Every structure is written in structure tokens, then in C-alpha cells.
Amino acid sequence: MAAVVALWEAHANQFPAETLQQQMQQGPVVILFVAVTVKLREG
Structure with missing residues (x-):
């Protein structure tokens, strides 16, 4: 399993x-x- 993570x-x-x-x-x-904010998007 993999996750895509974006940092700003x-x-x-x-x-x-x-x-x-x-x-x-x-x-x-x-x-x-730690302290990750998750946002779900369609597509």
C-alpha cells in the first residue's frame, strides 16, 4: 500500500x-x- 503526500x-x-x-x-x-491533515477528494 502506498500513500501520496504533499508538503507545503x-x-x-x-x-x-x-x-x-x-x-x-x-x-x-x-x-x-505526525499531525497530518487529511482531505479526501474525488477522482
């Missing part, structure tokens, strides 16, 4: 995406997000 503003700038991409080459990476 300071959260997007602080997220270490490049580091995580390098780590994913070696194996699975688990990310825990």
Missing part, C-alpha cells in the same frame, strides 16, 4: 528528500508523519 512551505523545504532517495536504494524506508 517550510515543511517542503525542510524535508530531506534526496537523503531518503539514497537510503531507499539500500532497502525499504519507513516515514512517520
Whole structure:
């Protein structure tokens, strides 16, 4: 199962995406997000 996550503003700038991409080459990476606001959209 996968989830699509979008980050905005300071959260997007602080997220270490490049580091995580390098780590994913070696194996699975688990990310825990806390205080998430969920919005459901059709389509």
C-alpha cells in the first residue's frame, strides 16, 4: 500500500528528500508523519 503526500512551505523545504532517495536504494524506508491533515477528494 502506498500513500501520496504533499508538503507545503517550510515543511517542503525542510524535508530531506534526496537523503531518503539514497537510503531507499539500500532497502525499504519507513516515514512517520505526525499531525497530518487529511482531505479526501474525488477522482
